[in-house]
Amino acid sequence: MKQPFSYISVSDAWERIRNAGISSLGSETVSVSDAYGRILAADIISPVNVPLNDLTHYDGYAIRSHDTQNANLQPVSLKVIGKAYPVKPSEVTIREGEACYITTGSALPPGADTVLAVEMASQIKRDLIQVRTRIEPGEHLIRAGSDIRKGEVVMSAGRILRPQDIILLALLNFETVKVHRRPAVAVISVGDELADKVNTHSILLSRWIELSGGIPIDCGVAPDDVDRIRDRITRALDKADVAITIGGCSMGDKDLVGDAINSAGKPGLVFQGIKIRPGRVSAFGIIMGKPIVMLPGLIHSTIVGFHFLVLPLLQQMRGLPSEGAWNVITAKLAEKIHFRSFIPFKNVTFVRLERRSEGLIAHPMLGDSSFFGIVSKADGFVVAEENKTSVENDETVCVHILPGV
């Protein structure tokens, strides 16, 4: 018979993972067009002003405001000496008494300091306009650097790059960008019984790992044999940054993953058992300097262990604050939930959410931890604290949303 586990609280478990000295993955340089969803490893500093020059955001004439200082009293005539377009800037310099026709988005020619709107000018000859109003300096101008200043931090390290960030990087002429490496996550299923089956758990977790910024590596199914499990794990960790096992981690004769980990090197298992149900036999270890998470095989337990141990671990390895691992919202419980009260563990109940005019309602879904139907019908789960033997109808609860599409 195995030693009973020394269950620790979920927050202690997470504390031990945080303090396990897992080294950061470091960064890599990728092309900007491949950087969607990646996390910046260094600040981005603009090498240029945007816009580069003063631009007009109106059609009109680039002029010197000084020429119009008495235009209110006596109309002023200006000679049109050129035309400026966004794609074809003028090459003229504006001197006293001169103007340049200019269209929206064009750079202001040298010498000019303001724009006379097209409807404020009367064309009196082909190349002569007249103005009857005093025009202030800087009219209708978008100033150089008014969008982005040269030297400005445009995006800070730690930002998840969205499409709108990617186009700004392209606009600033960045071709590559320094981002945190994505953790490669080996997924190892354990159990003779899985040999010929659809490996549902591995498919689910692999997709969730991808959605959480990791690179899943399906390492297949290991049989219930210590040596072969250890072999599978050590080979997986040669390539991967972290390993996850599914199944074989309870207290039966065929639960051999813990032994395999302990036989693979030091320190081996760091803790075994967390105070949450389902999912209580989840465990965590370090071998070959890399983290390994043992998850139980019943699907609800697998999900709970993954949620509370793997998701924050991935966040940390990606260079993000681990608290951001979960999407938690509040809802009102539709009906009372009772728990078996004799063990002071947190209790997880899957819920389906319903949007009503008064807000979100969480409907508890009870059933065995092996039920896939519940996993598919659920939007998330409610976690009741250790001291609670029930959660009341209408109580406001926190719902952890399951990773989605």
Next chain:
Amino acid sequence: MKQPFSYISVSDAWERIRNAGISSLGSETVSVSDAYGRILAADIISPVNVPLNDLTHYDGYAIRSHDTQNANLQPVSLKVIGKAYPVKPSEVTIREGEACYITTGSALPPGADTVLAVEMASQIKRDLIQVRTRIEPGEHLIRAGSDIRKGEVVMSAGRILRPQDIILLALLNFETVKVHRRPAVAVISVGDELADKVNTHSILLSRWIELSGGIPIDCGVAPDDVDRIRDRITRALDKADVAITIGGCSMGDKDLVGDAINSAGKPGLVFQGIKIRPGRVSAFGIIMGKPIVMLPGLIHSTIVGFHFLVLPLLQQMRGLPSEGAWNVITAKLAEKIHFRSFIPFKNVTFVRLERRSEGLIAHPMLGDSSFFGIVSKADGFVVAEENKTSVENDETVCVHILPGV
């Protein structure tokens, strides 16, 4: 000079799109493993009970409860005639006075109606156990069909398939699934000035189209020429389900997309101009029986037009309710915003969100509609109604979140 646009409200615009008689895209059959994020076009009905048989969720002995009815008074001996495992069910039938050793997850052998927990049985010979307690029918059993009943609707049409749904479909032995077709969206940029530049707008919208369940088709840049724009559009619509043009839709001499659409067939433009700023020159038409959305070229305008016309159109074409197109949250405004008050249009202001202990705070970001820096710094935008000339500091506002990672 062109005719001034007859601006219509955003809700009228959407009403006209909804009533434009755009035919549904229909459905297609895809393999379950390719169905992530797709939308179910028909209910999924379970062809089987899950679990298929009554299972034990405890290690013990499958027995007939009737045999133990007097066990409280006088110990009962039962003969162990077989062993049952999850991967290797027993082939025995349990008769009076018989038991079968059974491990967690195994199917209950015929004849048995309950499970005697292993710790409730004393082994008195190799194949003989004794029980001293009356065991009720159905103990430690997971009933056939208690997770999913045969004939039950497991997932309804309209559901977006998550990884947890995909594994359930695999478990139920579905190999293919009927889903709504994804709209193919042609993106056509218009303007001589774009010829040699990074096509930022098209890159951004293409990614957002993908994130919104569409298939973007980059149709490059058309020059400012009616015939060539029309040609580009009609060729694009030969393949695509919907087209989007960017640029060339205002009232200048080089704004020719409207003319191109009207020359391409009936009905052509359905409306031109919506009462929102930026984005007011956005327009919508139908040619070749397919929808086409004209978006303005200044990036803020492009985004607003895309958000209010294209996103709900894509939702509708995907078989989803169009109201679900936007992710809207509430926040408090950090500082007052003033609007030019002389036109009763909705006013859009980009905002950056900050999470404080008291809730979300929206910081307005003012600047020209061409500013990419604002787009990258912003988390979303606030929409002020037509009658408002300002939004006050501390006012609660709705923030439309920009599509993300």
